Amino acid sequence: MNAGWTIAAVIAAVAFAGPVRAWIAAFSVPEGQPPATACAACQSTILPARGGGALGWLPPHGRCRACRVRIGPPPWAVEAVLAVTAGALVHAATVPLTAPLLVCLTVLGVTLAFVDLAVCRLPDRFTAAAFLTAVVVVVVQTAAGGDWALGLRAAIAAALTGGFYLLLTLVANGGYADAKLGLTTGLLLGAHSWTALIVGGFVSVLITAVLGATLRAAGLRKPGDDLAHGPSMLAGVLLVVAIAPFAPHVNVTM
Numbered sequence: 001m002n003a004g005w006t007i008a009a010v011i012a013a014v015a016f017a018g019p020v021r022a023w024i025a026a027f028s029v030p031e032g033q034p035p036a037t038a039c040a041a042c043q044s045t046i047l048p049a050r051g052g053g054a055l056g057w058l059p060p061h062g063r064c065r066a067c068r069v070r071i072g073p074p075p076w077a078v079e080a081v082l083a084v085t086a087g088a089l090v091h092a093a094t095v096p097l098t099a100p101l102l103v104c105l106t107v108l109g110v111t112l113a114f115v116d117l118a119v120c121r122l123p124d125r126f127t128a129a130a131f132l133t134a135v136v137v138v139v140v141q142t143a144a145g146g147d148w149a150l151g152l153r154a155a156i157a158a159a160l161t162g163g164f165y166l167l168l169t170l171v172a173n174g175g176y177a178d179a180k181l182g183l184t185t186g187l188l189l190g191a192h193s194w195t196a197l198i199v200g201g202f203v204s205v206l207i208t209a210v211l212g213a214t215l216r217a218a219g220l221r222k223p224g225d226d227l228a229h230g231p232s233m234l235a236g237v238l239l240v241v242a243i244a245p246f247a248p249h250v251n252v253t254m
Contacts, residue, residue: 001090001091001092001093001094001096001099005090005091005093005096005099006087006090006091008099009086009087009089009099009102009103009106010086010087010090012086012100012103013082013083013085013086013103013106013107014079014082014083014086016103016107017060017078017082018056018057018058018059018060019056019057020078020082020107020110020111020114021057021058021059021060021062021071021072021073021078022046022047022056022057022058023047023056023111023126024072024073024078024111024114024115024118025046025058025071025072026046026047026056027111027115027123027126028072028114028115028118028119029119030121031119031121035047039064039066039067039069039071040069041064041067041069042064042066042067042069044064044065044066044067046058046071058071058072060076060078060079061075062074062075062076062077072114072118073114078110078114081110081113081114082106082107082110085109085110085238086102086103086106088238088242089102089105089106089238089241090102092241092242095140095141095144095145097140097144098137098140098141101133101136101137101140102137104133105130105133105134105137105188108126108129108130108133109130109234111126112126112127112130112181112230112234113230113231113234113235116230116231117228117231120175120228121175121177122175122177122178122180122181122230124177124180127177127180127181127184128180130181130184131180131183131184131187134184134187134188135187137188137191138150138151138154138187138188138191139151141191142191151191153190153191153193153194154186154187154188154190154191155187155190156190157186157187157189157190157191157194157197158183158184158186158187159183160186160190160197161182161183161185161189161190161197161201162179162180162182162183162186163179164182164201165178165179165181165182166179166182178229178233181230181233181234182233185200185204185234185236185237188237189236189237189240192240196240199240199243200236200237200239200240201236202236203232203235203239203240204229204232204233204235204236205232207232207235207236208227208229208232211227211232215227
């Protein structure tokens, strides 16, 4: 897509940074606990009780508006990731109608990645929203191009990826959340090509393996400790999109 669409997508994604920061801070709690709706230090509101927790906002400096205590990711980290992700996805897209959907996917994916990095969990509400958004993206792609085989390939890829992570969960005592997110990443990669699915899956596993080995070598993790894999799965999709212009056989066309 042209530069105008890409710039608009970057601006739109960064505009959501305040709510995304609030969601990250609120949902970075252990599994089974309700979202943290207030700052732990001063009890000022992070997410309002009304509106289902969708109206929160935190500034880009990453600190509580009232007491200035750090809440969530470092300053401007969320904004930078939102901008890069939205820009890469929309720049690679060829169907204009998918641009707003890709911005939504960016917002949801960045929220999931930061929460997973913080507490090794992927909240169901964001995982489900990401999957539904990805389904709409694939439907729009399929309808715009008239290539119904694309939709079938995407569905099969989603089932394969979700099933693969489900098997890992059962065999290696992993988390079911990765299997749920695998439906989304498999759907998006499979919509483009089998090569994209293989490359994206391999890259995601490689990132987690290298990160885990590095953290253990540095003494920051020990064998058996949980390690967030969701960010690597999402990075696999993003990297496939980023390399597509230099590897046409990957066939990424959103």
